[in-house]
Amino acid sequence: MPNHTPFMKPYEEEVKSFSWEISKKELGYKDGDIINIGEYCSDRICRMGKSEKLALIWEGFTGEEKRYTFNDLRQLTNSIAKFLRDDLGIKPGDRVCLFMDKVPELYIGFLGVLKMGAIVQPLFSAFGPESLLTRLQDATTTAIFTQKKHLPKVRNILKDLPALKHIIVVDDDGAKPLKEHEVAFNMDKVERVDSFDVYPSTAETPSVLHYTSGTTGKPKGAQHVHYSLISQYITAKYVLDIRDDDIYWCTADPGWVTGTSYGIIGAWSNGTTQCVMDAGFKAETWYKFIAKHKITVWYSAPTAIRALMKEGTEVVKKFDLSSLRHLASVGEPLNAEAVIWSQEAFGMMFHDTFWQTETGCIVVSNYPGMKIKPGSMGKPFPGIEATVVDLKTFQPIERKGIVGMIALKPGWPSMIRTYWNNEVTYKSKFQNGWYLCGDRASIDEEGYFWFVGRDDDVINTGGHLVGPFEIESALLEHPAVAESAAIGKPDPINMEVVKAFITLKPGYNQDKMLELEIMNFVRKKLSALAMPQEIEFVDSLPKTRSGKIMRRVLRAKEWGEDIGDISTLENDM
Amino acid sequence: MAESVKDIVLEYVKNEYLEEGDDREITYDTPIISGGIVDSFSMVSLKVFLETKYNISIPDAKASPEAFDSVNNIITLLKEFGVQ
Numbered sequence: 001m002p003n004h005t006p007f008m009k010p011y012e013e014e015v016k017s018f019s020w021e022i023s024k025k026e027l028g029y030k031d032g033d034i035i036n037i038g039e040y041c042s043d044r045i046c047r048m049g050k051s052e053k054l055a056l057i058w059e060g061f062t063g064e065e066k067r068y069t070f071n072d073l074r075q076l077t078n079s080i081a082k083f084l085r086d087d088l089g090i091k092p093g094d095r096v097c098l099f100m101d102k103v104p105e106l107y108i109g110f111l112g113v114l115k116m117g118a119i120v121q122p123l124f125s126a127f128g129p130e131s132l133l134t135r136l137q138d139a140t141t142t143a144i145f146t147q148k149k150h151l152p153k154v155r156n157i158l159k160d161l162p163a164l165k166h167i168i169v170v171d172d173d174g175a176k177p178l179k180e181h182e183v184a185f186n187m188d189k190v191e192r193v194d195s196f197d198v199y200p201s202t203a204e205t206p207s208v209l210h211y212t213s214g215t216t217g218k219p220k221g222a223q224h225v226h227y228s229l230i231s232q233y234i235t236a237k238y239v240l241d242i243r244d245d246d247i248y249w250c251t252a253d254p255g256w257v258t259g260t261s262y263g264i265i266g267a268w269s270n271g272t273t274q275c276v277m278d279a280g281f282k283a284e285t286w287y288k289f290i291a292k293h294k295i296t297v298w299y300s301a302p303t304a305i306r307a308l309m310k311e312g313t314e315v316v317k318k319f320d321l322s323s324l325r326h327l328a329s330v331g332e333p334l335n336a337e338a339v340i341w342s343q344e345a346f347g348m349m350f351h352d353t354f355w356q357t358e359t360g361c362i363v364v365s366n367y368p369g370m371k372i373k374p375g376s377m378g379k380p381f382p383g384i385e386a387t388v389v390d391l392k393t394f395q396p397i398e399r400k401g402i403v404g405m406i407a408l409k410p411g412w413p414s415m416i417r418t419y420w421n422n423e424v425t426y427k428s429k430f431q432n433g434w435y436l437c438g439d440r441a442s443i444d445e446e447g448y449f450w451f452v453g454r455d456d457d458v459i460n461t462g463g464h465l466v467g468p469f470e471i472e473s474a475l476l477e478h479p480a481v482a483e484s485a486a487i488g489k490p491d492p493i494n495m496e497v498v499k500a501f502i503t504l505k506p507g508y509n510q511d512k513m514l515e516l517e518i519m520n521f522v523r524k525k526l527s528a529l530a531m532p533q534e535i536e537f538v539d540s541l542p543k544t545r546s547g548k549i550m551r552r553v554l555r556a557k558e559w560g561e562d563i564g565d566i567s568t569l570e571n572d573m
Numbered sequence: 574m575a576e577s578v579k580d581i582v583l584e585y586v587k588n589e590y591l592e593e594g595d596d597r598e599i600t601y602d603t604p605i606i607s608g609g610i611v612d613s614f615s616m617v618s619l620k621v622f623l624e625t626k627y628n629i630s631i632p633d634a635k636a637s638p639e640a641f642d643s644v645n646n647i648i649t650l651l652k653e654f655g656v657q
Contacts, residue, residue, distance in 0.1 A: 061604065061607055061608050061609060101609065126612060149592065149595045149597065150592070151594065152592050152593050152594030152595065153592060155594075156593075278609070279607050279608070279609060280604075280606045280607045280608060280609045280611075280612060280613070280638070281606070281607070281613055281638055282606065282607040282638050282639065282642065283638075285607055307613070307638075310637075311637075461614075462613075462614070494614075497614075497617075512621065512624070512625040513625055515621065516618060516621045516622055516625055519617075519618045519621065520589060520618055523614075523615060523618060528612050528614035528615040529614055531614060531615070531617070531618065533614070533617045
């Protein structure tokens with residue numbers, strides 16, 4: 001294992017000298033130039049002499065393996081871009097959804113869509129029809145890539161999606177005839193296109209639309225632009241420390257922002273070989289994967305790390321994991337115990353990183369070479385001004401150790417430019433010249449950030465944000481449910497899981513079968529993430545005098561916290 | 574003849590976790606967790622089903638992805654609780 005000197009200078013020194021111009025210079029980009037993420041991650045890497053270098057090593061759950069070089073990536077992204085533009089008539093700016101498991105077509109398709117100028121909309125393949133419908137309707141999506149297994153979900157909602165003209169099936173085997181609007185596209189058999197006129201996108205051209213949940217209303221489409229590359233390239237290099245000889249594994253699904261910013265753009269814009277495993281979680285399978293492919297840099301999530309921790313260190317010893325040299329984590333705060341355990345299990349600590357869909361790149365982190373304080377989020381990325389602000393005045397809190405809301409000074413390249421069709425909500429995120437993250441933290445004497453919790457009712461489960469409103473709306477569609485409230489309850493693996501409080505309509509009695517029926521009802525409608533892991537049947541829900549359900553009262557009781565001001569509470573609990 | 578526990582569990586997995594129209598074949602040995610048919614979040618509903626159906630309580634420590642990774646594994650787990 002080579003002993004690398006971190007790319008980043010010692011932190012304080014780097015903060016003084018860092019400029020985004022460093023990233024632009026390394027990428028050969030000048031303000032006003034054409035910048036297309038698809039081209040930068042494939043053609044540019046080939047021009048650098050890495051055509052035959054492996055870009056992707058993919059493994060399915062049966063052990064099936066596929067390998068693609070950067071030249072394969074270049075040609076196949078051309079093929080996809082040409083197919084969309086010339087065969088289907090997709091126009092620049094149209095929304096093209098990727099609704100697939102972690103198959104090669106998802107990763108390569110992402111760049112192909114960008115190359116022809118459309119906006120790529122990745123969606124988590126475990127979403128149920130209602131979650132899918134909401135997001136496709138909001139984006140007025142024109143085309144969707146999917147697999148046979150997910151086709152029924154798309155077919156079921158097609159009648160409510162007048163804008164959706166093309167359903168592209170990537171694994172059609174001809175066994176069953178495709179229906180109207182459906183077309184087969186087999187990437188492994190498609191004609192390789194060697195030359196394609198990449199869409200001349202510029203810095204502010206929309207690139208990726210990632211949907212994220214809020215406390216109220218429908219999920220919001222966070223709209224990124226091609227200029228985000230400037231942040232994603234350099235943070236992948238400086239924070240994740242990926243370099244030419246690395247084999248990198250980002251475990252995130254590209255249905256979420258980590259899976260695209262660092263599971264596609266960060267890795268490939270650096271010309272790094274990355275591995276993808278399309279399989280469910282199993283400790284031994286994961287370790288075997290690392291050992292087999294000699295993975296050196298591993299970017300994972302606290303939920304997975306805690307699940308591995310639960311399996312113990314004995315299983316780790318069965319595998320040769322000596323290739324590993326840098327570990328990082330994202331999704332929710334990584335607890336100190338997990339950081340310390342990783343030192344014991346792998347001989348090195350996981351470096352926690354903090355960022356959001358809206359920030360597009362890592363904004364607060366522990367860096368290679370910097371002292372890790374287990375349980376801390378680390379320090380702001382050089383080039384990003386971060387602080388905590390008072391929750392009422394939105395002024396930065398000068399005193400150390402006082403909890404406020406994490407706030408960032410706008411202006412870094414990968415900040416989203418708006419929420420799709422929802423500029424009002426986007427603007428509401430800014431106060432007193434700061435972008436408010438919605439998370440609370442404190443800063444210690446040495447400038448390390450310490451996460452405290454969300455400042456709203458959004459549930460962070462397994463690193464994914466789930467909106468209570470969506471869950472409650474789905475619950476109300478069940479015939480037995482009169483009223484509902486959804487909150488996050490503490491969970492040792494996932495940090496939070498969904499818990500629902502329900503009042504029943506007359507004629508229904510609470511029992512375990514009904515609880516199970518309601519759980520499955522939400523799972524099938526929305527997703528397994530949104531499924532309540534526990535349902536508590538109650539006679540009434542705490543409400544304000546105006547009738548609004550007070551989720552914070554339920555949450556405080558669940559977490560054993562102070563309930564706070566309940567002067568507006570209508571009923572006794 | 575009464576349906577065996579094995580068949581009841583297999584049918585439940587097929588009916589609840591495969592999308593309508595998803596014609597993948599699931600056998601007693603099919604990896605359902607590592608194979609991505611039932612994810613770690615959905616596993617909770619499968620656990621609640623087993624507990625409710627057989628009137629047992631499976632401690633979280635026993636409800637590992639390995640223990641739920643196939644119908645055969647689940648049957649082995651259920652036997653520990655006297656269900657066969």
